[in-house]
Amino acid sequence: MTTAVQSSRPPGTDGVWTFLFIDMIIFWMMFLSFMSERLRHVDLYAASQLRLNEFFGLANTLILLTSSWMVVEAVQAARRNEVRRVRRFLGLAWILGLAFAVDKFAEYYLKIRAGVTPAANSFYSFYFFITIVHFFHVIAGMFFIAYCRGNARLRVGSERYVTGLENVGLFWHFVDVLWIFIFPLLYLLGRR
Amino acid sequence: MKLRWHSPRVVWCMLCGLTLLSVSLVEEGWHRSFASIIIVLIAAVKSRMVILHYMEANRAARHWRFLYETWNFTVTATIIIGYVLSLSGRKMV
Numbered sequence: 247m248t249t250a251v252q253s254s255r256p257p258g259t260d261g262v263w264t265f266l267f268i269d270m271i272i273f274w275m276m277f278l279s280f281m282s283e284r285l286r287h288v289d290l291y292a293a294s295q296l297r298l299n300e301f302f303g304l305a306n307t308l309i310l311l312t313s314s315w316m317v318v319e320a321v322q323a324a325r326r327n328e329v330r331r332v333r334r335f336l337g338l339a340w341i342l343g344l345a346f347a348v349d350k351f352a353e354y355y356l357k358i359r360a361g362v363t364p365a366a367n368s369f370y371s372f373y374f375f376i377t378i379v380h381f382f383h384v385i386a387g388m389f390f391i392a393y394c395r396g397n398a399r400l401r402v403g404s405e406r407y408v409t410g411l412e413n414v415g416l417f418w419h420f421v422d423v424l425w426i427f428i429f430p431l432l433y434l435l436g437r438r
Numbered sequence: 439m440k441l442r443w444h445s446p447r448v449v450w451c452m453l454c455g456l457t458l459l460s461v462s463l464v465e466e467g468w469h470r471s472f473a474s475i476i477i478v479l480i481a482a483v484k485s486r487m488v489i490l491h492y493m494e495a496n497r498a499a500r501h502w503r504f505l506y507e508t509w510n511f512t513v514t515a516t517i518i519i520g521y522v523l524s525l526s527g528r529k530m531v
Contacts, residue, residue, distance in 0.1 A: 257494040263502045270509050277513055281520030288524045300461060307457050315450040318492050322446070419492045426485045427513055430477045434460060435521060438470045 257321075262413040266420045273424055276379075277431060280372045287368065292436055294369035297362060302353040303433040306346050307425060313342035314422040317391070317415045324411050329402045332411075336395035339418070343388040350381055373432055380428060383421045390414040449491045456480050474521055482514040
């Protein structure tokens with residue numbers, strides 16, 4: 247096992263920290279709207295939530311947590327100039343992102359086949375809206391990860407590459423943080 | 439080599455353990471109201487761990503750590519307050 251490496255300068259760039267914070271505020275507003283609407287239709291939300299399978303959400307949580315860990319390892323490998331490890335960990339992170347997408351598609355497919363659509367009621371409108379917006383972030387993150395992996399051979403070793411990868415890591419962890427709240431909010435809160 | 443408690447692997451194990459604990463609270467049929475509040479608090483702890491140890495906010499400029507931790511607290515409070523309010527007027531089960 248290799249040792250954890252921290253760079254002497256702060257991780258990422260201010261622009262990315264700012265962008266992510268603004269995005270986080272937008273998600274907070276979605277959560278606030280969901281909770282406020284839930285207050286008005288507690289029984290409807292409880293009944294609708296029971297039709298969601300929490301094991302899809304659990305699988306996606308574990309997938310994203312593992313993928314985040316892989317990205318941390320890739321960033322640390324980049325700081326040590328270890329090209330092969332950077333590529334391997336980014337490859338694993340990307341595959342786990344794909345697993346998240348497959349799990350989400352399977353869940354959407356089963357829901358829609360069972361007649362559950364965003365138009366069914368406000369709980370499902372929120373469910374589809376929040377998870378689809380989050381899903382777009384996953385797709386964007388996968389694109390950034392693939393880009394960094396593709397450039398690793400040529401650019402690992404440069405300060406600019408490490409900073410770029412740290413920014414991608416920040417984005418991917420932010421996607422993970424969002425899901426950490428989305429999972430209990432939609433699947434577990436008040437469930438029995 | 440000694441594993442430090444905040445090494446990425448140990449943090450990952452703790453995050454997965456906390457996730458499984460959340461689901462088991464629901465599956466084991468814990469008192470619903472308490473279980474829901476604990477589940478949200480567990481999410482807050484997990485989110486903070488990712489922010490501090492994976493995003494390395496503890497090494498970023500102080501204002502970023504402050505803002506991200508404030509966001510974490512605000513989201514947690516929003517969900518818990520919303521949930522507790524939804525219980526009022528209904529029998530606690």
